[in-house]
Amino acid sequence: MAKLFRAAIMGPPGSGKGTISRRIAQSFGLQYLSSGHYLRESIAANTEAGALVRTYVERSMLVPDHVMTRLMLPRLEQLIDQSWLLDGFPRTLSQANAMNDLCQMDMVISLNIPFETLKERLSARWVHQASGRVYNMGFNPPRVQGKDDITGEPLIQHDDDKPEALMARLRHYKDVAKPVMDLYKSVNTFISSSILHFIVVVFLQTASEVSFSTKYEIRIN
Ligand SMILES: Nc1nc2c(ncn2[C@@H]2O[C@H](COP(=O)(O)OP(=O)(O)O)[C@@H](O)[C@H]2O)c(=O)[nH]1
Numbered sequence: 348m349a350k351l352f353r354a355a356i357m358g359p360p361g362s363g364k365g366t367i368s369r370r371i372a373q374s375f376g377l378q379y380l381s382s383g384h385y386l387r388e389s390i391a392a393n394t395e396a397g398a399l400v401r402t403y404v405e406r407s408m409l410v411p412d413h414v415m416t417r418l419m420l421p422r423l424e425q426l427i428d429q430s431w432l433l434d435g436f437p438r439t440l441s442q443a444n445a446m447n448d449l450c451q452m453d454m455v456i457s458l459n460i461p462f463e464t465l466k467e468r469l470s471a472r473w474v475h476q477a478s479g480r481v482y483n484m485g486f487n488p489p490r491v492q493g494k495d496d497i498t499g500e501p502l503i504q505h506d507d508d509k510p511e512a513l514m515a516r517l518r519h520y521k522d523v524a525k526p527v528m529d530l531y532k533s534v535n536t537f538i539s540s541s542i543l544h545f546i547v548v549v550f551l552q553t554a555s556e557v558s559f560s561t562k563y564e565i566r567i568n
C-alpha cells in the first residue's frame with residue numbers, strides 16, 4: 348500500500364488557508380477536511396449542538412476544544428486509510444494533543460503573510476455563507492459580481508474581516524497558534540510558507556498538467 352500522507356495547514360485569517368489547501372488537495376489527490384465546513388454543516392442541521400456552535404462562530408470565537416474534537420476526530424478515524432489535508436484543525440494545543448493520540452501528522456504548513464497583505468485580502472473577501480466558498484474581487488472574482496458561481500445566491504462580507512477587527516484577530520491567532528507550532532516544530536513536521544513556496548514551485552515545474560497551479564500566487568514575507 349502507498350504511504351499515507353497527513354498534513355494540516357495553519358495561518359492567520361486571510362492568509363489563504365482555504366484557497367491554497369483546496370488546490371493542493373485537488374492536485375495531489377488528498378482528502379480535504381475543513382473544520383469551518385463541518386461547523387457550518389452542524390449549524391445548518393439545526394440541532395442543539397449546532398445552535399451552540401453558532402453562538403461561537405457568529406462572534407468569530409473559537410468553538411470549545413471538546414466540541415471540536417468530537418466533531419473532527421470521528422471523521423479522521425473514518426479516513427484512517429486515506430491521505431488528507433486538514434484546514435482549520437488543530438487550532439489549539441489541546442486539539443493538537445487530541446490529534447496526536449489518533450495519528451501522527453507528516454507535515455504542518457504555516458502560511459506567514461504580512462499584515463498589509465492580510466488587510467488587503469480580507470477587505471476584498473466575499474463569501475457564500477452556506478457553503479463557505481470564498482472569492483476575492485481581485486484574485487478570484489465570482490463570474491457574476493456579488494453572486495456565488497454555483498448557486499447564484501448573494502455573497503456577503505464578514506464584519507470581522509474589516510481592518511479595525513483584524514489586529515485583535517491576529518493577536519489572538521498568534522497566542523493560540525504559537526504552542527501548536529512549537530509542538531510540531533519539536534517533532535520536525537513544521538514548514539513555513541517560504542519552504543512551501545519552494546515546494547509549489549517545484550510542483551509547478553513537474554506537474555504541468557495541473558492548470559490551476561500556474562495561476563496561483565503565494566506571497567512570502
Ligand atoms: N492576491 C491573493 N489573494 C489570495 C491568495 N490566496 C487567497 N487569496 C484571497 O484572500 C482571501 C483570504 O483567503 P482564504 O482562503 O479565505 O483565507 P483563510 O481565512 O486563511 O482560509 C480570499 O478573498 C482569497 O480569495 C493569493 O495567493 N493571492
Ligand SMILES: Nc1ncnc2c1ncn2[C@@H]1O[C@H](COP(=O)(O)OP(=O)(O)O)[C@@H](O)[C@H]1O
Pocket residue numbers: 359360361364382383384386403404405406407408409410411415434435436437438439442479
Ligand atoms: N479548530 C477550531 N477550533 C475552534 N473553532 C474553530 C476551529 N475551526 C473553525 N472554528 C470556528 O469556525 C469559524 C470559521 O472558521 P474558518 O472557516 O476556518 O474561517 P477562518 O479561517 O476565517 O477562521 C472560526 O472563526 C471559529 O469560530
